[in-house]
Amino acid sequence: MAKVMILGVGDLGASKSHVVVIRTFALGSCVALIAYDLKAKVAGMVHVALPESRINLTRAKLKPGTFVDTGVDTLLAAMAPLRGRSGRSGLVVKLVGGANVMDKKNFFAIGQRNVEALRGELTRHRIFPMAEDVGGSFSRTVSIQVATGRVYITSPGRDIWEL
Amino acid sequence: MSVREDILQEIEETPLLSQGTMRLLDIFFSEDFTQDKVEDVVTEDPALSSHILKMANTLFHAREEEISSVAEARGLMGDTVFAVASLSSCFPCSCDAPLEGYEAGRGALMRHCLGTAVGAREFIKNARAPVQPGAAFASGMLHDLGKIMLSEYLKGKAPELMEVVLAHEVGDFLDAERGPLGIDHAETGAALAEHWGLNSSLRQVLRFHHHPAEAEEAYRPLVYAVHLGDVAAILGGGDTGADAFLYHIDEGYSGYFKMSDDIVERAVLTVTMEYEKLDACCPDRFGGAGASRPTG
Numbered sequence: 001m002a003k004v005m006i007l008g009v010g011d012l013g014a015s016k017s018h019v020v021v022i023r024t025f026a027l028g029s030c031v032a033l034i035a036y037d038l039k040a041k042v043a044g045m046v047h048v049a050l051p052e053s054r055i056n057l058t059r060a061k062l063k064p065g066t067f068v069d070t071g072v073d074t075l076l077a078a079m080a081p082l083r084g085r086s087g088r089s090g091l092v093v094k095l096v097g098g099a100n101v102m103d104k105k106n107f108f109a110i111g112q113r114n115v116e117a118l119r120g121e122l123t124r125h126r127i128f129p130m131a132e133d134v135g136g137s138f139s140r141t142v143s144i145q146v147a148t149g150r151v152y153i154t155s156p157g158r159d160i161w162e163l
Numbered sequence: 164m165s166v167r168e169d170i171l172q173e174i175e176e177t178p179l180l181s182q183g184t185m186r187l188l189d190i191f192f193s194e195d196f197t198q199d200k201v202e203d204v205v206t207e208d209p210a211l212s213s214h215i216l217k218m219a220n221t222l223f224h225a226r227e228e229e230i231s232s233v234a235e236a237r238g239l240m241g242d243t244v245f246a247v248a249s250l251s252s253c254f255p256c257s258c259d260a261p262l263e264g265y266e267a268g269r270g271a272l273m274r275h276c277l278g279t280a281v282g283a284r285e286f287i288k289n290a291r292a293p294v295q296p297g298a299a300f301a302s303g304m305l306h307d308l309g310k311i312m313l314s315e316y317l318k319g320k321a322p323e324l325m326e327v328v329l330a331h332e333v334g335d336f337l338d339a340e341r342g343p344l345g346i347d348h349a350e351t352g353a354a355l356a357e358h359w360g361l362n363s364s365l366r367q368v369l370r371f372h373h374h375p376a377e378a379e380e381a382y383r384p385l386v387y388a389v390h391l392g393d394v395a396a397i398l399g400g401g402d403t404g405a406d407a408f409l410y411h412i413d414e415g416y417s418g419y420f421k422m423s424d425d426i427v428e429r430a431v432l433t434v435t436m437e438y439e440k441l442d443a444c445c446p447d448r449f450g451g452a453g454a455s456r457p458t459g
Contacts, residue, residue, distance in 0.1 A: 008442065009400060009435045026400040028407065029431070049399075049435055050428050059432070066432075101394055103412040107427045110398055137329065137408035139400065156266040157322040157405040 002145075007032075010059070010066030012046035014079045018147035027097030027140045029111035031118055033075060034094045034142070036149040037083045043146040044079040046071045050110065051117035068117040072125070088127045094151055094163055095119075096142040098134040111135065133163050166316060167345030174312060174354050177255050183208030184252050185360075188301060191250070192362055196297030198242045205249050206233045218248045243437055247277045250304040255355075256311050264317025265310060267404030272307065275403045277441060278396025278434045279303035283388040285395070285430040289421040294384045302368040302385060303392045309352030309369060310403060316344055321405035328409045336406040337373055349373055376415045384419045391416055395427070399434040 005013045007024040015022060024032050024047045035044045046065040053060035053067040064070035080086040095118055098111035106112075115134045122129065133140070133153055141154045142163075151163040164172070180188075183204065190200045205211045212233055219236035220229055222244075230236050237245040251273065254260075259270040267275075280303030287294040317324070317340070324339035333339050337347040352369035361369075364382055368389050371378040375386040390413060397407050416422065 008439065026402065028400045028402060029398040030400055050432060055425065055428050056432055059436075099408050101398070101408055101410070101412055104414060105417070105422070107422050107424055108394055108398065108412060110428060110431060113424070138325075139397075139402050139407050156407070157325045 004143075007045060007047050009047055009049050010063035010071075012044065012065040012071065012075045012078060014042060014044035014075070014082055015146050016040065016042040016082045020146045021143050022146065023141065023143040025141045027142065028099055029097070029114060031095055031097035031111070031114045031134065032142050033072065033118060033122075034096065034144050034151055035075065035079060036092045036094075036144065037079065037090050038092060038149065039090045040083045040085075041146065041149070042079055042082040043144045043149060044075050045142075045144060046075040048114060048118065051113050068114060068121050072118070072121045076125070088125060091127065092149065093122060093127050093129045095129050095132040095134050096151070096153060096163065097140055099136055099138055099140070101137075131163050165345055166343065170312060170316060170344065170346055170351060171354060174351070174358050177312075177355065177358060180253060180359050181208070181210050183211045187211065187249055187252070188361065188365070191246075191297040191301035192295065192364060193297070194295065196295065198237075198246065201246060201249055202233060202237055211249065211252055214252045215245075215248055218251070241440060243277070243281065244441060246300060247273070247280065247304060247441075250280075250301055251276075253305055253308070254311065255308075260311070262310055262314040262403055264314035264321065265404035265406055266321045267402070271401075271403055272310065274401045274438060274441065275396050276304045276307060277437060278399055278401035279306055279389060279392040281434050281437045282392030282395030282399075282430055284392070285433050286391045286420055286426075287384075287388050289426055290384055290388065291419055291421065292384055294388055298364060298385055299388045299392070302365060302389045303396075305365060306368055306372045306389050306393065307348065307352065307403065308355055309348030309350070312351045312355060313340065313344065313346075313348050325405050325409065335373065335411055336409040339409075373410050373413075375413050383415075387413070387416045387419045391420065391430075395430045395434050398431045399438060401434065401438055 002021045003019050005022045022045045030049045033046050048071045049066050051068045053070045060070050064074040098115040100111040138155045144151045154160045187204050261269045280300045283299040283303035287299045340347040356366045356369045367378045367382040372389045375390045378386040
């Protein structure tokens with residue numbers, strides 16, 4: 001029977017247990033960075049809310065997963081002992097979330113800023129997402145099965161789909 | 164009888180708010196609003212006290228001892244959740260009821276309303292003219308009352324309504340609601356506000372929170388604050404299901420609020436942290452990570 005590891009905003013989790021599913025709910029402008037080591041069969045996920053930790057440094061210390069600039073490194077570090085290695089080799093990365101509201105002035109385009117910041121941060125690690133389901137005008141709930149690395153997305157009013 | 168007439172008839176038959184709840188709203192909208200005054204009104208009114216204690220004992224059901232005083236409930240909940248709990252006495256349904264017509268799970272409405280209240284309270288810190296914090300908070304909490312009345316009539320229709328908005332056949336989800344029902348949740352909320360005899364600020368907020376430029380000029384700062392708070396609540400992950408993101412931002416906000424990327428991000432983060440406090444009280448009841456959701 002599957003054991004569900006639920007992540008809230010700013011939470012991150014990693015597992016190599018084949019009965020675990022990692023899930024995060026209601027990604028609005030937030031983005032889930034999902035990483036999977038194909039060889040070690042280790043999955044990790046972080047639910048980031050904002051691009052930069054300077055917005056709230058106290059929060060960044062308590063929950064580094066809240067911000068892109070602190071969350072990516074922290075997720076990779078959490079996965080490393082389970083993988084038995086660090087670095088990008090064998091790592092498949094996917095991005096989910098980052099919905100936007102219609103705002104011509106772009107102050108409210110947090111989803112877009114999150115996705116761009118994540119792509120930039122991943123590029124710094126020379127990691128390039130294999131798949132993305134980002135943007136648009138709907139919230140998403142996303143899960144990854146540790147055993148298979150398969151990623152599933154649901155959203156109100158839509159059927160489940162796989163990324 | 165048309166669906167619209169059915170809905171308006173149902174509003175006419177909705178029980179009026181108690182005198183205690185009306186007094187509570189007066190406190191939130193008064194110039195000298197304080198949380199202590201909210202506690203006083205709740206303590207003095209048996210129905211409100213009972214509502215708060217029931218909610219507190221639900222939120223903190225893991226405690227061995229029952230919560231027996233309003234002051235103790237406030238201490239445990241914190242001021243924001245206490246204010247939310249007291250204002251939820253206005254809801255014509257249980258405060259964690261799902262909005263099935265919008266495909267929103269148990270507690271999602273309450274979570275969204277909390278987010279909008281907190282978001283509105285954050286944005287008024289950058290208002291070009293002062294907006295009363297209690298009024299912004301209460302208006303944010305109650306802005307979506309119309310959805311409670313419409314939810315039953317929209318059951319099973321959400322995918323179809325989303326489709327017409329995403330295909331640009333209509334402007335936003337309000338337009339989509341009017342298709343099958345002949346009325347939208349903003350007009351419905353305003354009709355309920357009138358039936359209850361709510362103050363003119365609340366009537367304007369309920370009617371125009373998606374189109375604040377159409378509100379009367381005197382009320383626009385408050386209505387825009389709720390409009391922006393609504394967006395912050397959704398961006399923070401507290402939406403009411405199928406209609407999330409299917410509204411436009413009225414850019415007239417720049418006439419009433421200073422705005423920047425940082426202001427928006429701080430507001431959204433504050434909303435997110437208030438969601439966490441609600442979840443810490445009760446992780447499985449108000450749309451938090453542990454709640455059952457139709458999106459699963």
